[in-house]
Amino acid sequence: MNILVLMIPMALLLGFGFLGAFLWSTDSGQFEDTVTPAHRILENDEQEGVES
Amino acid sequence: MDGNSIVTDWNTMEAIAFKTCAYCGSPSGKDQYCCEGCRTLSQGFRDFSKGSSEFLFLDQANFKSMYRFIGSDCDYQLYVEGMHCSSCIHLIEKLPHYDKSITAARVDFGQSKLFLKVNENFSLSRAVQLLSAMGYKSYFLKPSDENDLNLQKENKALLKKIAVAGACAGNIMLFVIPVYSGLDGNWRTIFNGLSFLLFLPIVFYSGTTFYKSAWAGLKHRIINIDFPITLALLSGFILSTVNLVRGSGHIYYDSTASFIFLILCSRYVLRRIQQKYILSQNLSLSQRHQNFSRLSPAGEEVVSGDDFCEGDIIKVYANQVLPIDGLVESESIYADVSVLNGEPVPRKFEKGMEILAGSKIISDAVLLRVKEIRRHSHLSKLIDQLQSGVWKKSKFVSLTDRCAQVLILSVFSIAILTFLALYDSDPQEAFNRSLALIVLACPCALALGSPLAVALAVKKSYEKGILIKNTDAFEKVLKLKNIFFDKTGTLTGTQLVLTSSVPESLSEKIKQIFVSLEQKSYHPIAFAIREAFPSTKSIPVSDLREIMGKGVCGFIDNHFYECSSDNSYFDSSVISLSLKEDGHTISTLQFENPIRPESRETIANLQKRGMNCFIVSGDLQTRVNDVALVSRLPLGFAHGGMSSIQKQDLIRKYKNTCMIGDGTNDALALQAADVGIAVAGSTLINLQAADVFFTRSSLSSLLELFELAQKAKKVLVRNLIFSLAYNFVGGALAIAGLINPMLAAILMPISSLIILASTLWGLK
Numbered sequence: 078m079n080i081l082v083l084m085i086p087m088a089l090l091l092g093f094g095f096l097g098a099f100l101w102s103t104d105s106g107q108f109e110d111t112v113t114p115a116h117r118i119l120e121n122d123e124q125e126g127v128e129s
Numbered sequence: 130m131d132g133n134s135i136v137t138d139w140n141t142m143e144a145i146a147f148k149t150c151a152y153c154g155s156p157s158g159k160d161q162y163c164c165e166g167c168r169t170l171s172q173g174f175r176d177f178s179k180g181s182s183e184f185l186f187l188d189q190a191n192f193k194s195m196y197r198f199i200g201s202d203c204d205y206q207l208y209v210e211g212m213h214c215s216s217c218i219h220l221i222e223k224l225p226h227y228d229k230s231i232t233a234a235r236v237d238f239g240q241s242k243l244f245l246k247v248n249e250n251f252s253l254s255r256a257v258q259l260l261s262a263m264g265y266k267s268y269f270l271k272p273s274d275e276n277d278l279n280l281q282k283e284n285k286a287l288l289k290k291i292a293v294a295g296a297c298a299g300n301i302m303l304f305v306i307p308v309y310s311g312l313d314g315n316w317r318t319i320f321n322g323l324s325f326l327l328f329l330p331i332v333f334y335s336g337t338t339f340y341k342s343a344w345a346g347l348k349h350r351i352i353n354i355d356f357p358i359t360l361a362l363l364s365g366f367i368l369s370t371v372n373l374v375r376g377s378g379h380i381y382y383d384s385t386a387s388f389i390f391l392i393l394c395s396r397y398v399l400r401r402i403q404q405k406y407i408l409s410q411n412l413s414l415s416q417r418h419q420n421f422s423r424l425s426p427a428g429e430e431v432v433s434g435d436d437f438c439e440g441d442i443i444k445v446y447a448n449q450v451l452p453i454d455g456l457v458e459s460e461s462i463y464a465d466v467s468v469l470n471g472e473p474v475p476r477k478f479e480k481g482m483e484i485l486a487g488s489k490i491i492s493d494a495v496l497l498r499v500k501e502i503r504r505h506s507h508l509s510k511l512i513d514q515l516q517s518g519v520w521k522k523s524k525f526v527s528l529t530d531r532c533a534q535v536l537i538l539s540v541f542s543i544a545i546l547t548f549l550a551l552y553d554s555d556p557q558e559a560f561n562r563s564l565a566l567i568v569l570a571c572p573c574a575l576a577l578g579s580p581l582a583v584a585l586a587v588k589k590s591y592e593k594g595i596l597i598k599n600t601d602a603f604e605k606v607l608k609l610k611n612i613f614f615d616k617t618g619t620l621t622g623t624q625l626v627l628t629s630s631v632p633e634s635l636s637e638k639i640k641q642i643f644v645s646l647e648q649k650s651y652h653p654i655a656f657a658i659r660e661a662f663p664s665t666k667s668i669p670v671s672d673l674r675e676i677m678g679k680g681v682c683g684f685i686d687n688h689f690y691e692c693s694s695d696n697s698y699f700d701s702s703v704i705s706l707s708l709k710e711d712g713h714t715i716s717t718l719q720f721e722n723p724i725r726p727e728s729r730e731t732i733a734n735l736q737k738r739g740m741n742c743f744i745v746s747g748d749l750q751t752r753v754n755d756v757a758l759v760s761r762l763p764l765g766f767a768h769g770g771m772s773s774i775q776k777q778d779l780i781r782k783y784k785n786t787c788m789i790g791d792g793t794n795d796a797l798a799l800q801a802a803d804v805g806i807a808v809a810g811s812t813l814i815n816l817q818a819a820d821v822f823f824t825r826s827s828l829s830s831l832l833e834l835f836e837l838a839q840k841a842k843k844v845l846v847r848n849l850i851f852s853l854a855y856n857f858v859g860g861a862l863a864i865a866g867l868i869n870p871m872l873a874a875i876l877m878p879i880s881s882l883i884i885l886a887s888t889l890w891g892l893k
Binding site: 085099100103106111113117 | 153214215218237239240281288289293299300304316
């Protein structure tokens with residue numbers, strides 16, 4: 078049973094790590110616009126160098 | 130446009146003989162490219178910096194601060210019209226390359242918005258002009274336009290609460306498994322202690338939503354749905370903590386936590402559906418972002434339509450849509466008021482007459498005195514009413530609300546009685562049974578399901594072009610027996626069509642004169658003429674002039690031609706147009722509003738459902754009879770020559786009535802009928818009198834409304850029956866001691882989920 082002393086904190090750490098990641102991504106607005114990024118990826122960036 | 134369709138439809142699009150965009154592959158209609166973005170990207174970038182001075186007025190100092198977003202991660206927001214595919218996004222996001230004062234540009238395709246970050250050299254006019262050169266119409270959004278900014282913040286907060294509740298509930302459920310499988314001793318205390326720690330964020334963070342709303346309800350002496358949730362949450366927490374400290378008895382952390390998580394989830398779904406509806410409606414109905422000139426002692430200045438004050442004198446140019454209610458200051462002007470009354474023919478306004486917001490000015494450089502600013506104009510009052518009416522609770526929802534209230538109160542009293550009755554024999558069992566009852570009988574099913582069903586039905590109908598002002602209409606629609614149609618504008622269309630002419634067959638030359646004279650006119654008759662003579666080409670006319678409200682005149686081959694209509698057409702559904710050559714009438718055309726093709730089908734369908742259809746019209750009886758014949762109505766059901774009062778009286782003679790109309794003379798009838806429906810292009814007063822408004826000028830909306838009402842009713846009744854049965858059976862079992870609080874807490878969110886699923890599925 079002693080292994081639980083290690084496993085429980087690790088499980089919690091893992092779980093709450095992901096929770097933290099989710100809270101951070103919500104705060105930084107990653108769920109606000111779910112449509113545009115899918116379009117942005119279709120464009121290749123080759124024109125970039127020409128212009129700038 | 131849906132982003133996925135571009136990719137998934139690729140193959141099918143090519144197979145069909147549609148022309149596709151040479152750059153991005155989405156369907157492009159007749160052109161080589163689907164949009165300006167693709168044209169620009171494939172032909173290489175060009176210089177967009179040259180342009181007209183059209184937008185220079187945006188550079189006034191107060192505009193810059195007025196449109197600035199403070200405390201947000203962008204400086205300016207624009208609404209961009211015409212974004213079409215991924216090339217548009219790509220091109221617009223290149224803005225920083227063209228204007229060095231823009232440091233970052235980000236597009237939100239779904240909302241058609243552009244977010245800009247800028248430095249101090251930024252010029253508003255340059256940005257709008259750049260976008261205009263790229264082929265997009267754009268408008269700066271004011272921070273006050275953005276009440277969805279707050280909504281977004283609240284959504285974020287709720288989402289975070291759900292995430293925390295979900296993570297904690299999940300972990301608690303893991304830690305409770307060993308306890309349930311018979312763990313004892315120290316480890317049992319440790320696992321329960323862990324559950325306790327994990328429960329703290331739920332009590333002190335995720336649950337706060339419920340405490341606030343329950344408290345707000347109590348302050349107004351209302352026991353709302355959040356009250357029993359709060360009670361279940363707090364009593365679950367306190368009871369479990371007491372049992373944990375005592376070292377004996379049940380622990381309810383797991384069940385309470387999952388129950389809170391599920392309730393939060395269903396709340397979020399409901400919120401998003403409601404918001405989606407409100408936001409989309411806001412966008413479609415607003416026509417702000419226009420700029421007008423105001424006359425002041427200092428001269429003419431350009432302001433946005435929101436900045437007028439009462440009493441200002443403003444100058445409005447041709448084709449601008451009025452943002453305010455005003456009084457005419459010019460001698461006499463013409464305006465297209467079809468938004469307000471559905472009349473296809475422009476109206477003449479004399480000096481001193483009131484002209485309402487939403488009218489389109491046809492004369493140029495018209496002076497108006499502002500009577501009511503935008504917020505107080507008739508149009509915006511009406512829109513407000515439409516929007517608020519949606520959230521007025523329908524009778525059925527108020528019924529379920531009352532049911533829920535009664536349920537909460539009676540469950541409490543029964544629980545207390547059970548506790549008192551059993552207390553003598555076994556206090557622990559008495560407590561368990563009453564707790565099980567309270568947890569089980571939480572009326573979420575009732576209180577969440579019905580508003581969600583109605584909200585979904587309203588949203589669905591909005592998508593189909595049906596605006597529901599009064600949600601009671603859903604219930605009333607199902608009882609309808611007698612349906613009354615107005616003729617003009619309802620059964621018939623508003624588009625004018627050429628019906629007869631003198632002489633019967635027109636020579637090509639006369640056709641050509643008609644088409645040439647009307648070639649520059651935006652008058653509905655001009656469109657009807659072009660429609661009637663599609664193959665006729667126009668020839669140049671010298672000294673072509675429009676005689677406002679009368680017609681047009683000009684010289685062709687040294688003959689003076691005048692094309693004018695009788696002024697008597699305002700009340701009649703027939704408009705005649707005569708052509709005079711050097712003062713002699715050489716031809717007359719007659720135009721009419723023909724019956725809409727779907728009118729007949731709709732009437733046939735309604736009759737099949739056992740409803741009586743009537744025509745009530747102010748028009749001549751013979752004309753009404755014609756329409757009745759075409760739509761296969763018995764002549765006894767066609768009433769012509771009716772005044773507003775006669776229409777009203779006729780409708781009052783019947784029960785379960787529905788009136789569908791558009792003219793001002795229908796307003797009384799709309800009010801008298803159980804369900805009043807105004808069709809597209811109705812007068813303002815009609816929209817106020819009606820319960821339902823069809824935004825598409827098609828009567829098939831009526832059938833769709835029936836279907837939706839039937840669906841909504843089915844879902845509501847199903848939900849009600851299910852939740853009442855669940856509460857009675859579950860409650861009885863709980864009192865009998867067959868369901869322990871643990872099982873009750875599992876069953877409760879499951880019942881809520883079933884209601885949610887049934888609602889979403891029933892109205893999908």
